[in-house]
Amino acid sequence: MIHLALQDLRHDRLTFGFSVLGLGILVFAFLLLIPLSLAVTRLGEAGGLPQNLILVEQNVLQPELSRVPPGLAGSVSAILGERLERLDPVIFRILRVEDHPIQLRGVAPEAWTTTFQLQLVEGTWSSAASEIVIGQLAAQGGGWRTGSEINIYGRPFRVAGIADGPGTKTQTIWMSYAAARALFGDDQGAQLLVAHLRPSADPLASRQDLEDGLRSIGAPFDAYFEDALLRQYGAALNDLRLLSLVTASIAFVAVTLGAHNLAWLAAEERQRMLGVLRAIGFDRRDVARYLALRAGMITVSAYLLALAAAVVFIRLGLSAETFTVGGTQTDLSLSPGMAVLGLLLACAASLAGTWLSVSRVLTASPSGLLGRGPGATFA
Amino acid sequence: MPQVAIQAHALTRTYRRGSEDVRALLDVTITIPPAAFAIVLGPSGSGKSTLLNLIGGIDRPTSGHLTVDGLALHDLSERELDSYRREYVGFLFQFNNLLPNLSALENVALPLIAQGRSWAQARLQAGVQLADLGLGHRVGHRPAELSGGEQQRVALARAVVTRPALILADEPTGDLDLESAQVVLDLMSSLNRDLGATFVIATHNPRLESRATHVFELSNGRLAPPVPRP
Numbered sequence: 001m002i003h004l005a006l007q008d009l010r011h012d013r014l015t016f017g018f019s020v021l022g023l024g025i026l027v028f029a030f031l032l033l034i035p036l037s038l039a040v041t042r043l044g045e046a047g048g049l050p051q052n053l054i055l056v057e058q059n060v061l062q063p064e065l066s067r068v069p070p071g072l073a074g075s076v077s078a079i080l081g082e083r084l085e086r087l088d089p090v091i092f093r094i095l096r097v098e099d100h101p102i103q104l105r106g107v108a109p110e111a112w113t114t115t116f117q118l119q120l121v122e123g124t125w126s127s128a129a130s131e132i133v134i135g136q137l138a139a140q141g142g143g144w145r146t147g148s149e150i151n152i153y154g155r156p157f158r159v160a161g162i163a164d165g166p167g168t169k170t171q172t173i174w175m176s177y178a179a180a181r182a183l184f185g186d187d188q189g190a191q192l193l194v195a196h197l198r199p200s201a202d203p204l205a206s207r208q209d210l211e212d213g214l215r216s217i218g219a220p221f222d223a224y225f226e227d228a229l230l231r232q233y234g235a236a237l238n239d240l241r242l243l244s245l246v247t248a249s250i251a252f253v254a255v256t257l258g259a260h261n262l263a264w265l266a267a268e269e270r271q272r273m274l275g276v277l278r279a280i281g282f283d284r285r286d287v288a289r290y291l292a293l294r295a296g297m298i299t300v301s302a303y304l305l306a307l308a309a310a311v312v313f314i315r316l317g318l319s320a321e322t323f324t325v326g327g328t329q330t331d332l333s334l335s336p337g338m339a340v341l342g343l344l345l346a347c348a349a350s351l352a353g354t355w356l357s358v359s360r361v362l363t364a365s366p367s368g369l370l371g372r373g374p375g376a377t378f379a
Numbered sequence: 380m381p382q383v384a385i386q387a388h389a390l391t392r393t394y395r396r397g398s399e400d401v402r403a404l405l406d407v408t409i410t411i412p413p414a415a416f417a418i419v420l421g422p423s424g425s426g427k428s429t430l431l432n433l434i435g436g437i438d439r440p441t442s443g444h445l446t447v448d449g450l451a452l453h454d455l456s457e458r459e460l461d462s463y464r465r466e467y468v469g470f471l472f473q474f475n476n477l478l479p480n481l482s483a484l485e486n487v488a489l490p491l492i493a494q495g496r497s498w499a500q501a502r503l504q505a506g507v508q509l510a511d512l513g514l515g516h517r518v519g520h521r522p523a524e525l526s527g528g529e530q531q532r533v534a535l536a537r538a539v540v541t542r543p544a545l546i547l548a549d550e551p552t553g554d555l556d557l558e559s560a561q562v563v564l565d566l567m568s569s570l571n572r573d574l575g576a577t578f579v580i581a582t583h584n585p586r587l588e589s590r591a592t593h594v595f596e597l598s599n600g601r602l603a604p605p606v607p608r609p
């Protein structure tokens with residue numbers, strides 16, 4: 001029966017080709033949409049540091065537009081008192097650096113290892129004003145290494161080292177507060193204040209006190225946990241995720257229906273042929289096996305074709321499996337597990353389609369099958 | 380070579396079409412001895428195909444008895460009918476009904492595959508059968524690349540390749556020109572002689588009558604009185 005199904009497809013290449021192509025496009029859409037929605041999900045869940053409270057000006061949509069006035073740090077220290085471990089102003093920018101979207105953070109180097117818990121992956125911490133430390137994702141994204149010269153905002157900097165820290169899902173460049181201030185000028189000052197709480201402090205209560213205190217003195221600032229800021233910053237991402245999940249589901253339903261339709265069509269147009277097979281002595285199981293194999297071969301071919309296309313597309317089209325939304329990077333990749341799962345689902349859909357569509361054909365008498373369609377033999 | 384006697388008793392097949400019953404075959408009682416070359420005549424719609432379908436086990440009688448080689452077809456399960464067709468029957472259809480995507484050789488090999496033979500073995504045997512019927516040079520062609528007469532000879536090869544005891548042919552020459560029809564008929568009667576297989580042929584073609592050992596005539600589903608044989 002394998003041979004029969006193979007020959008059937010081999011000699012009917014046009015049908016085979018179009019079936020594979022039609023189904024393949026659906027599978028391709030499915031294969032791209034699933035990792036996309038997973039990637040967006042991860043983006044929304046980028047973990048933060050629960051002991052860090054970030055103060056941002058109220059009603060600014062993007063953190064880089066926020067501005068921290070000189071007196072704010074004093075108020076925050078007064079409100080949090082003992083609970084405060086460190087308080088740092090941060091100069092925050094999203095820039096294109098050599099064509100890569102980058103988050104630049106200018107903050108005192110003492111805060112790097114404490115507040116932001118960065119760890120050196122290679123190189124050293126920067127010692128001069130013209131030296132910077134870059135995050136691992138930025139190093140991958142920009143192709144930079146320790147010792148690289150990078151032009152930022154019109155001025156050359158040297159990469160002293162590469163660092164990584166928890167909650168860093170963005171391509172980030174770190175420089176000292178002083179260096180950033182020298183680079184961007186004085187007029188905009190810091191965008192954010194980061195209050196690093198002592199481990200003993202209750203983050204939620206601290207945040208409440210801080211917001212109450214700031215409101216009572218009329219300071220228009222919100223306090224977020226780092227991940228909350230990220231989430232707000234990427235508010236649209238949740239909609240995007242829902243949308244891509246919905247589209248992925250539609251694509252999957254389309255794959256199922258497509259496989260079902262192919263099987264149904266194959267059984268319908270082949271009634272006479274199936275009648276001949278039955279008359280010749282093949283039993284129902286043989287005929288079912290033939291149809292299932294034929295549908296299975298089309299499904300597997302379509303799936304492998306779409307998988308190859310999706311892998312090529314992700315690798316080439318979306319540069320090295322990275323997928324960046326406003327400087328926030330996430331992984332867009334097809335894991336082998338996902339690929340295998342998809343294949344199993346597609347095969348199951350195709351088998352279910354075959355079963356649903358051919359049960360009528362299988363229970364018909366051979367003469368009934370032969371009598372149908374044009375050129376009915378015995379009619 | 381097994382020889383097969385066919386006995387039908389009060390064989391009836393009715394179809395439901397809408398609210399009315401169509402009596403395709405009514406109360407037919409016949410006996411066809413082993414190795415016969417039997418012809419079933421009758422106008423269109425008289426029930427010839429219906430009778431062949433019942434004998435071939437691709438349809439079931441509404442009532443009556445039908446035994447072939449002692450097997451009571453009306454009592455067989457679906458599975459038993461499958462194996463009856465596989466082991467006993469070779470079909471030759473009017474529109475040859477070859478599978479268009481398979482070569483002549485593969486078409487002829489199919490009944491052997493159904494019997495569980497390997498493709499290699501089936502191909503070999505199919506090749507011999509095709510050569511026997513003068514189609515040795517056509518084995519690799521697909522049906523569309525063959526003439527009508529050649530297609531029907533391939534179909535004949537497929538019908539006889541398993542050496543069935545019973546060969547059923549429904550209008551085997553209906554679609555062919557006289558010359559091609561003659562070739563197919565000659566082949567059928569020589570196979571009847573050489574293999575000792577029982578042939579039952581439904582036809583309009585009066586030429587066949589001269590070769591027949593038994594002639595039955597149907598009219599409106601009923602058996603007409605026996606035709607006097609010269």
Ligand SMILES: Nc1ncnc2c1ncn2[C@@H]1O[C@H](COP(=O)(O)OP(=O)(O)OP(=O)(O)O)[C@@H](O)[C@H]1O
Pocket residue numbers: 371378379394395396401402403404421422423424425426427428429430
């Ligand atoms: N599946 C079916 N459903 C309903 N009626 C049928 C069916 N098959 C055959 N019939 C009817 O049964 C009668 C006998 O049909 P059958 O095909 O046996 O005739 P036939 O002698 O083979 O005719 P022809 O020479 O045209 O092939 C016809 O009236 C036909 O319309």
Ligand SMILES: [Mg+2]
Pocket residue numbers: 377378379427428429549
């Ligand atoms: Mg007929």
